[in-house]
Amino acid sequence: MSRAKTHGKPSYSASGHQHKKQFGQNFLNNDSIIRQIVHAIHPQADQHLVEIGPGEAALTTPLVQQVKRLDIIEIDRDLHQPLRDKLGHYPAFALHQADALRFDYAQLATDDKPLRLVGNLPYNISSPLIFHLLNFLPHIADMHFMLQKEVVERLTATPGKKSFGRLSVMVQYFCQAELLFIVGPENFEPPPKVDSAIVRLTPHQPLPYQADNFEDFSALVKQSFAMKRKTLRNNLKGWLNDDDFNTCGIEPSLRAEALGVADFVTLANHYSHHYTQKQKDT
Incomplete structure (x- = not known):
């Protein structure tokens, strides 16, 4: 899972991977939080998951063992071989070198199983990525993302709150948005400077309000x-x-x-x- 931008000297993970600011890389390193996220996702053996930005596979490892297929979208080529070495022997594992902001998620929907998306999204692309994903909702069952807490508060805000804005309206037009729990900076390496939160986005079936155009x-x-x-x-x-x-x-x-x-x-x-x-x- 990759994360938000941080500042200062270059930092490295326990495996020696240098965290890259341009990709917003801060890796989740708390097993208790990982178990909590997996519990919230509640993966099933016959399901098709897609993880955006697996990083060093903190979340990927427990997921790939439990589902029929797990497609991974990772832009950082330096992480590809470590991911293959660690997870390539699992039948569910499939790795895609791609920019999540431009990826065609519809191409992954090759069977009758809707996609379940998960990921720890870099702060600098979270809003545009969510807008991009809204184009693929016919193929998506739900989405569980780790985002900057402020962004999750905007996604889930109700009318009258200062955080309620364009992002709130556009996402809530398509999805039910729920803030599940907050994750502090101390659970990442290197630690970001703000809190994160897990959000669940579930597409409405059907839309409660239909725009004619x-x-x-x-x-x-x-x-x-x-x-x-x-x-x-x-x-x-x-x-x-x-x-x-x-x-x-x-x-x-x-x-x-x-x-x-x-x-x-x-x-x-x-x-x-x-x-x-x-x-x-x-």
Whole structure:
């Protein structure tokens, strides 16, 4: 499992691997935490798991022994041979040298088993990676990730909280997001400077609220949070007017953080029906 950026002199793992800042490498080294994560994942013998950033296989080792297939996405070539040496004899083991941000996860869904994704995601790519993974949800059963605690709080935030923002809305549109437990810096080598947390993301089946035009929905959510201290009326000027807000039953003087996913879907669907369609007709 690889981790967040740290500062200072180069550091090395117990096996001699130099941690690389560009890959956000901090390796989990607490067996008790590893067991807790595996318990949360609850892998089954017939399941197909995908691990992003296995590092030195702290989590990979217990998982590969329990599942039908474990695909590993690792960008650092220096870790490939140690991973093969350690785990290559397991039938479930499959290693991919790839950038997780560009990888096509659909290619792994070769049987009738949905993918279960796990990983300890580097802080510097966690948000863009999650947005990338949202494109593959038809193939995904669930995701268990170790992230910076602050990011997990954003993923799981409810309307009205300061941490509630665009990431909260977009992920919660697709998934149920749960903060499972917090992991302190002392459980990593080298220790990051902030707390981490485990999040479980479970895709909704079906979606509780359906945007009629997802591009409109995504763009409207982004624009709504463009300036967090401004009201919806100001952020969505040129998109919706007060009559539109009244029709949707939403007060335009509110800030975006006060709205739930259903409210954003309502606004986006109104925009799609009354403005996008008109643009197509003209």
